[in-house]
């Protein structure tokens with residue numbers, strides 16, 4: 544039999560190995576996020592975007608509120624494993640949005656290499672329940688892979704988020720398998736069972752236009768490093784499906800904000816700040 548020949552057996556093994564890993568990488572979209580200087584773009588008394596900023600981007604004075612909190616153990620074991628389970632209430636929307644997000648830092652600018660790493664860990668194009676996004680900051684990029692679920696907000700009013708016990712049960716009930724079994728069987732729900740709240744942070748989003756693209760500016764009041772006051776993080780962002788457009792407009796928006804004196808040359812690490820300060 545030809546297949547018993549050692550060289551052919553090797554070739555068959557190689558083909559089997561290739562087809563086992565043949566699912567293509569996920570196709571991400573891109574979200575460019577750049578920081579703006581709160582001491583210049585916010586009114587010092589009410590911490591709202593100044594009329595100049597609003598008119599520059601054709602933004603109305605109305606904002607959309609978003610109340611956000613993360614759950615993790617006190618020693619942040621879930622975050623350390625690269626995951627962030629989050630509960631969000633967005634003004635005007637029914638229900639709470641639950642998100643289970645896995646982060647992969649992009650090193651050496653190698654977006655495709657990072658998508659391949661995620662693929663080897665089980666996130667490939669066949670997984671339509673998860674969305675891949677490259678979060679593109681000033682210098683750093685992060686691949687985030689997230690799964691969204693929802694939970695009823697009946698019994699809650701306004702922008703209220705659930706307390707610890709209900710937050711735990713909501714995130715445990717809806718936990719997807721990949722999150723739950725990431726480290727070992729039922730790791731995720733076990734950790735959520737002893738988790739606490741990090742946050743909440745009530746952010747405000749304005750929506751306008753810049754360079755034919757929808758532009759968001761979000762103001763996030765986050766506890767300051769001393770823990771006694773509030774630090775306002777102001778982030779301008781836009782989304783695109785095109786890597787080329789993300790790159791060109793990232794540079795163009797940076798130049799535009801710099802020209803106005805509004806740019807902060809730092810990467811935005813909102814989730815990291817919330818995990819550190821709450």
Ligand SMILES: *[C@@H]1O[C@H](CO)[C@@H](O)[C@H](O)[C@H]1NC(C)=O
Pocket residue numbers: 754788791792795796799
């Ligand atoms: C608008 O974006 C394009 C890339 O899509 C860029 O080449 C151009 O310089 C930008 N224009 C401005 C005014 O920043």
